Amino acid sequence: MNMQSKVETRGIVRGGETLKQHRDRLMEATKRTKHYAGLDRLELRDSDPIKYNKLFSRLRAGVVDARETAKKIAASPIVEQEGELCFTLYNAAGDSILTSTGIIIHVGTMGAAIKYMIENGWEHNPGIKDKDIFCNNDSLIGNVHPCDIHTIVPIFHQGELIGWVGGVTHVIDTGSVGPGSMSTGQVQRFGDGYSITCRKIGENDELKRDWLHESQRMVRTTRYWMLDERTRVAGCHMIRKLVEEVIADEGIEAYWKFAYESVEHGRVGLQARIKAMTIPGKYRQVGFVDVPYAHDDVRVPSDFAKVDTIMHTPSEITIRGDGTWRLDFEGSSRWGWHTYNAHQVSFTSGIWVMMTQSLIPTEMINDGAAYGTEFRLPKGTWMNPDDRRVAFSYSWHFLVSSWTALWRGLSRSYFGRGYLEEVNAGNANTSNWLQGGGFNQYDEIHAVNSFECAANGVGASAHQDGISHAAAVWNPEGDMGDMEIWELAEPLVYLGRQIKASSGGAGKYRGGCGFESLRMVWNAKDWTMFFMGNGHISSDWGLMGGYPAASGYRFEAHDTRLKEIIAEGGAIPHGGDTDPENPTWEAMLPDARIKRDKQAITTEAMFKDYDLYLNYMRGGPGFGDPLDREPQKVADDVNGGYLLPRFADSVYGVVLRDAGDGMKGVDRDATTARRKAIRQQRLAESVPTREWMAEERKRILAKEAGVHVQQMFAASFKLGPRFEQQFRSFWNLPADWRLMEADLPIPSYGREYSMDISELPDVKTVQFVEE
Numbered sequence: 001m002n003m004q005s006k007v008e009t010r011g012i013v014r015g016g017e018t019l020k021q022h023r024d025r026l027m028e029a030t031k032r033t034k035h036y037a038g039l040d041r042l043e044l045r046d047s048d049p050i051k052y053n054k055l056f057s058r059l060r061a062g063v064v065d066a067r068e069t070a071k072k073i074a075a076s077p078i079v080e081q082e083g084e085l086c087f088t089l090y091n092a093a094g095d096s097i098l099t100s101t102g103i104i105i106h107v108g109t110m111g112a113a114i115k116y117m118i119e120n121g122w123e124h125n126p127g128i129k130d131k132d133i134f135c136n137n138d139s140l141i142g143n144v145h146p147c148d149i150h151t152i153v154p155i156f157h158q159g160e161l162i163g164w165v166g167g168v169t170h171v172i173d174t175g176s177v178g179p180g181s182m183s184t185g186q187v188q189r190f191g192d193g194y195s196i197t198c199r200k201i202g203e204n205d206e207l208k209r210d211w212l213h214e215s216q217r218m219v220r221t222t223r224y225w226m227l228d229e230r231t232r233v234a235g236c237h238m239i240r241k242l243v244e245e246v247i248a249d250e251g252i253e254a255y256w257k258f259a260y261e262s263v264e265h266g267r268v269g270l271q272a273r274i275k276a277m278t279i280p281g282k283y284r285q286v287g288f289v290d291v292p293y294a295h296d297d298v299r300v301p302s303d304f305a306k307v308d309t310i311m312h313t314p315s316e317i318t319i320r321g322d323g324t325w326r327l328d329f330e331g332s333s334r335w336g337w338h339t340y341n342a343h344q345v346s347f348t349s350g351i352w353v354m355m356t357q358s359l360i361p362t363e364m365i366n367d368g369a370a371y372g373t374e375f376r377l378p379k380g381t382w383m384n385p386d387d388r389r390v391a392f393s394y395s396w397h398f399l400v401s402s403w404t405a406l407w408r409g410l411s412r413s414y415f416g417r418g419y420l421e422e423v424n425a426g427n428a429n430t431s432n433w434l435q436g437g438g439f440n441q442y443d444e445i446h447a448v449n450s451f452e453c454a455a456n457g458v459g460a461s462a463h464q465d466g467i468s469h470a471a472a473v474w475n476p477e478g479d480m481g482d483m484e485i486w487e488l489a490e491p492l493v494y495l496g497r498q499i500k501a502s503s504g505g506a507g508k509y510r511g512g513c514g515f516e517s518l519r520m521v522w523n524a525k526d527w528t529m530f531f532m533g534n535g536h537i538s539s540d541w542g543l544m545g546g547y548p549a550a551s552g553y554r555f556e557a558h559d560t561r562l563k564e565i566i567a568e569g570g571a572i573p574h575g576g577d578t579d580p581e582n583p584t585w586e587a588m589l590p591d592a593r594i595k596r597d598k599q600a601i602t603t604e605a606m607f608k609d610y611d612l613y614l615n616y617m618r619g620g621p622g623f624g625d626p627l628d629r630e631p632q633k634v635a636d637d638v639n640g641g642y643l644l645p646r647f648a649d650s651v652y653g654v655v656l657r658d659a660g661d662g663m664k665g666v667d668r669d670a671t672t673a674r675r676k677a678i679r680q681q682r683l684a685e686s687v688p689t690r691e692w693m694a695e696e697r698k699r700i701l702a703k704e705a706g707v708h709v710q711q712m713f714a715a716s717f718k719l720g721p722r723f724e725q726q727f728r729s730f731w732n733l734p735a736d737w738r739l740m741e742a743d744l745p746i747p748s749y750g751r752e753y754s755m756d757i758s759e760l761p762d763v764k765t766v767q768f769v770e771e
Contacts, residue, residue: 036371066239074228077451085169107366108349114152146174172221173219184602271372283317332402334718335750339392343385357476397532428620432618441522453618459620460505460546464509468619504621507622510643512619513619513642521609528606634648701737
């Protein structure tokens with residue numbers, strides 16, 4: 001007879017529950033009541049609103065202070081200059097209570113890591129104890145891409161777990177196939193670099209020696225890696241101490257209630273804002289971006305990835321009268337053999353980065369917004385892959401462009417309610433990313449990722465122009481950084497930095513312009529660099545007649561003889577590539593090997609001293625018809641370097657005159673006549689919608705589109721049957737018309753066969769969306 005009795009193990013959560021029991025109970029109550037954790041009444045906030053707001057203000061201020069203090073520890077200019085870090089406080093169930101400023105997409109990603117640990121029994125093995133330290137960067141469980149490194153610390157009170165704190169930084173290098181934080185040469189995640197799945201890396205507030213020895217040799221930029229880690233640990237410990245002090249002053253009961261009520265408060269707050277600022281209905285929009293991999297300068301290990309494709313994301317926003325809403329992405333492209341795929345959490349959590357800039361511009365940013373939103377991301381799409389091989393290194397390539405479509409949809413609703421300042425024509429495609437590596441000016445193995453693109457142009461509103469060279473959607477507080485700091489970190493000398501004229505989309509209110517930097521390689525050895533951005537497709541459309549932002553291009557020059565030209569006192573390229581259609585640098589470098597084209601994505605190319613690289617940051621899209629723009633503003637843009645003079649006439653219909661001192665003024669009478677002529681020309685060239693649709697239908701029936709366009713739609717039809725039906729109905733296509741990937745003359749590996757991470761032994765995934 002087995003005399004061993006079953007002993008119930010007390011859990012580590014306050015009150016004795018296990019983490020799994022605690023989270024399961026909360027989720028059941030949330031589902032049953034439609035209120036987070038079943039909280040249909042906010043007891044603390046209602047009974048003692050002063051204490052509730054005191055708790056919020058003190059914790060929020062402390063979390064922000066921890067970020068500002070901790071980033072001074074970092075040596076990486078990505079963190080110290082650009083502010084690419086964030087700290088977030090979570091309750092015991094892994095739901096965000098509040099967050100600092102910075103890269104707040106990680107409200108959700110670090111929470112996803114905590115929930116993965118809860119779901120997979122980390123409490124029992126490897127164990128979760130007071131003063132433990134965990135690290136994660138696994139994109140298969142919710143991270144954006146591997147270069148976002150999470151440090152996660154549990155918070156205990158009197159031996160019981162009461163919450164968590166997480167800190168994240170974007171590191172310079174992850175030891176991937178190519179140097180830099182977001183390489184392009186790999187087509188599967190096995191080339192994405194160092195992968196860490198919620199690993200316990202420290203105990204008793206001390207990092208383990210084996211971890212320190214292993215991690216520093218897994219990346220190219222050892223010192224930056226180590227100091228970034230100390231940045232994250234220091235911030236987490238500051239916030240943990242803050243929580244301990246708050247509990248000592250206000251009591252554990254008050255803190256415990258706040259940790260859950262604040263999430264429900266966030267959910268209710270989102271619903272109230274939706275109801276106040278939008279108009280109920282359905283809003284449909286779409287986003288695209290190019291993946292030009294057939295080019296010779298994109299070298300990948302697999303032939304089946306050597307194809308040009310287009311990523312495609314239709315979206316439908318459904319807003320109901322009670323302020324609830326649903327975001328559906330039926331018809332999105334399948335994941336691909338590139339590094340631009342995304343996990344469902346990075347896609348959904350990233351939306352809050354956008355929403356906080358218009359819909360919920362308050363400090364109460366937490367997981368309440370996630371619980372207040374219904375998401376549908378079909379399984380197998382690029383933002384919800386069904387295969388554990390997919391690469392995530394540069395998820396942002398399409399995350400940004402797919403979100404800009406949502407912004408346009410919401411902006412139509414804002415406009416209808418009269419919220420003109422909240423309207424945004426869309427965010428810029430946040431590129432180019434200058435990346436590379438080799439031996440730097442200090443004779444060390446090194447990698448670079450110039451984060452100048454944290455200062456792109458911003459889309460126009462219905463009230464004013466977009467701000468130029470100002471921010472990025474993923475970090476509204478971004479900065480281009482000081483040239484002197486970048487030169488200390490990179491063996492690349494600045495020959496110029498200036499506004500990129502006409503990079504912002506035209507409109508009654510123009511999009512903000514980006515800027516450009518010309519870099520010369522200096523004192524580098526065995527050096528490589530590559531380009532990353534949109535080139536063939538402008539992924540940031542305008543709104544209500546506004547023009548899209550300019551797409552990208554690349555300029556690189558090799559064998560320049562600049563050393564000799566400088567010694568001879570000759571003219572050299574400097575400033576910016578002001579007008580790429582009328583270039584001037586080529587004449588200064590007659591013997592150079594120059595590449596100037598729309599191939600804005602490349603893999604590593606060799607560079608040596610005196611070679612040149614143009615880093616061009618994109619602008620934002622415009623709002624409204626350019627012919628409605630105040631003419632003097634057009635002249636001001638030309639005078640300020642924001643607009644190329646030829647576009648004053650061809651796009652804005654403004655006739656300029658000399659105003660002395662090299663400045664331009666407006667010829668009002670000629671402008672009135674020119675704009676009248678342009679409007680008449682528009683009417684003369686226009687085609688009735690019925691006629692246009694009839695011609696387009698003929699082209700669809702004949703399948704006249706390029707192979708990459710056909711592949712895009714065929715993949716979307718396979719994953720989105722409702723999208724296919726809508727397409728068929730709209731174009732009145734016959735039943736026998738079919739578009740199948742198998743019929744196209746390009747490989748489509750992954751179309752039929754896949755293996756999800758959930759099929760691995762002993763792995764339990766956490767589902768955050770409807771699939």
